[in-house]
Amino acid sequence: MSSGIEYKTPATDWQTRAFWEGCGRQEIVLQRCRDCGAIQHRPRGLCASCLSSDIEHFVAKGTGEVHTFTLTQQNGMPAFRENCPYVLAYVELDEGPRLMTHIAGCPPDSVRIGMKVRAEFVATEGQLGVPRFVPA
Amino acid sequence: MTISGKIAVAGIYEHPTRFAPDKTDSLIMAECARGALEDAGLSLSDVDGLFSAGISMGPMGVVQLAEYLNIKPRHLDSTNIGGSSFVAHVSHAAAAIHAGLCEVALILYGSTAASNSMAIGTGMGSGGGNPDAAFVSPYGMTTVGSYALIAQRHMHLYGTRSEQLAEIAVATRQHAALNPNAKMQRPITIEDVLESRVISSPLHLLDCCIISDGGGAVVVTSLERARDLAQPPVILRGCGEAVCHQEIGAPDLLTIAAHQSGQNAFSMAGLSPQEVDFCTIYDSFTITLLATLENLGFCQPGEGGDFVSGGRIAPGGDLPINPDGGGLSSNHPGMRGIFLVIEAVRQLRGGLGPRQVSGAQIGLVHGTGGTLGTMHSGATLLLSKD
Numbered sequence: 165m166s167s168g169i170e171y172k173t174p175a176t177d178w179q180t181r182a183f184w185e186g187c188g189r190q191e192i193v194l195q196r197c198r199d200c201g202a203i204q205h206r207p208r209g210l211c212a213s214c215l216s217s218d219i220e221h222f223v224a225k226g227t228g229e230v231h232t233f234t235l236t237q238q239n240g241m242p243a244f245r246e247n248c249p250y251v252l253a254y255v256e257l258d259e260g261p262r263l264m265t266h267i268a269g270c271p272p273d274s275v276r277i278g279m280k281v282r283a284e285f286v287a288t289e290g291q292l293g294v295p296r297f298v299p300a
Numbered sequence: 301m302t303i304s305g306k307i308a309v310a311g312i313y314e315h316p317t318r319f320a321p322d323k324t325d326s327l328i329m330a331e332c333a334r335g336a337l338e339d340a341g342l343s344l345s346d347v348d349g350l351f352s353a354g355i356s357m358g359p360m361g362v363v364q365l366a367e368y369l370n371i372k373p374r375h376l377d378s379t380n381i382g383g384s385s386f387v388a389h390v391s392h393a394a395a396a397i398h399a400g401l402c403e404v405a406l407i408l409y410g411s412t413a414a415s416n417s418m419a420i421g422t423g424m425g426s427g428g429g430n431p432d433a434a435f436v437s438p439y440g441m442t443t444v445g446s447y448a449l450i451a452q453r454h455m456h457l458y459g460t461r462s463e464q465l466a467e468i469a470v471a472t473r474q475h476a477a478l479n480p481n482a483k484m485q486r487p488i489t490i491e492d493v494l495e496s497r498v499i500s501s502p503l504h505l506l507d508c509c510i511i512s513d514g515g516g517a518v519v520v521t522s523l524e525r526a527r528d529l530a531q532p533p534v535i536l537r538g539c540g541e542a543v544c545h546q547e548i549g550a551p552d553l554l555t556i557a558a559h560q561s562g563q564n565a566f567s568m569a570g571l572s573p574q575e576v577d578f579c580t581i582y583d584s585f586t587i588t589l590l591a592t593l594e595n596l597g598f599c600q601p602g603e604g605g606d607f608v609s610g611g612r613i614a615p616g617g618d619l620p621i622n623p624d625g626g627g628l629s630s631n632h633p634g635m636r637g638i639f640l641v642i643e644a645v646r647q648l649r650g651g652l653g654p655r656q657v658s659g660a661q662i663g664l665v666h667g668t669g670g671t672l673g674t675m676h677s678g679a680t681l682l683l684s685k686d
């Protein structure tokens with residue numbers, strides 16, 4: 165299970181800080197364009213649908229479903245090598261955007277596409293956090 | 301103003317090496333340049349356009365390559381869109397030649413990925429990195445994992461089975477057995493694929509391409525000039541490029557870049573999939589080939605599993621794919637696009653003995669670059685005999 169993986173403090177910049185600070189408060193923060201209404205993730209400095217700079221942030225419900233996943237059995241990188249297997253997944257949030265993430269909190273071989281999940285957060289330095297998902 | 305039917309591949313060379321610890325990337329490329337120019341009946345001084353990309357190449361890599369080769373081309377193109385780059389280079393070269401920017405374009409790739417022990421497939425992801433990568437890097441997405449996400453989704457939606465993906469690996473190995481230069485020649489069965497260890501579910505070891513050293517070169521020029529050279533020209537009929545990414549909104553993960561690049565190539569050529577005699581398709585993983593076939597229109601979405609079964613893509617099948625043994629069995633030095641072009645040209649020239657696709661008149665080349673599950677490029681060519 166992915167619980168053994170230690171998350172490093174995410175690298176941030178002004179475009180992405182609101183998301184990672186949200187994770188520090190145990191919230192999934194998404195961006196919405198005030199001009200065209202598009203919701204986007206990953207965050208960026210403007211709206212990738214209409215190029216407007218008028219972006220606002222809002223707190224998402226933090227729930228969604230597994231869109232697809234893979235049980236990673238082999239990764240040579242030191243941070244992951246000892247923690248295989250772990251479940252890498254795309255979770256589709258109820259608000260629409262998909263996040264790449266880990267699925268934890270259940271036996272890896274029980275993960276299914278369509279499974280309802282909710283976000284949990286692993287705190288890192290700087291009062292930030294990294295989200296992963298567990299069965300809802 | 302179309303370039304269709306006006307540009308040709310006049311020279312090709314595939315480096316026979318699969319392991320070359322004594323060579324550098326530049327040396328492999330230079331040896332390939334020599335081979336392809338000899339093949340075409342041209343010399344280095346004829347080259348006035350240089351095209352290249354690489355994994356270890358810096359941002360000015362094509363300039364360093366010109367220095368290594370001691371040439372001063374009047375047109376440079378270092379487009380790097382991943383492993384498909386060299387397929388795109390053919391259409392870029394065609395456009396440049398058609399526009400009068402160069403006349404003899406040399407496309408090069410070379411790498412010592414294997415002797416450098418490059419962990420291309422299973423060594424990605426870390427905690428840190430840059431702010432853009434921070435949304436992926438904590439999760440340890442390997443290259444295999446990215447493609448596995450697509451395979452899992454395909455299986456879920458369409459009931460595609462591991463046995464069907466395995467058919468691709470088995471057929472490709474059958475092709476490789478007919479190619480003396482292929483790295484992996486021992487026949488395999490569907491059971492062998494299913495019993496090989498899972499790297500990232502649902503993909504097994506034998507669903508994954510190999511890693512080798514190697515390189516290749518392609519010479520492109522006008523059809524008019526190619527007809528005066530040493531080899532029968534292979535004509536560019538159509539081309540297309542596309543990019544696909546999965547981050548904004550909720551795109552269909554199974555609609556890949558090949559959908560758009562294929563439509564553009566078929567439309568330019570005035571051809572349909574039914575008229576294609578064989579394909580060379582980037583087979584980084586079995587799922588890559590299956591998804592590409594669906595997106596190019598050889599079958600409907602979801603029908604790929606049936607389509608590749610029963611020997612259709614194997615030697616002697618209705619649509620042989622990767623008759624050189626592909627990346628799954630012949631060679632894969634990090635980026636493989638150039639070999640897709642080279643094998644298609646070899647087949648269209650003919651005379652390949654046991655692995656010759658009989659009646660090969662029209663070949664389709666499709667390269668995928670990047671990682672299918674996050675962002676990737678596609679480049680398609682339709683090539684024909686003169």
Ligand SMILES: [Zn+2]
Binds near residue numbers: 197198202211212
């Ligand atoms: Zn907008």
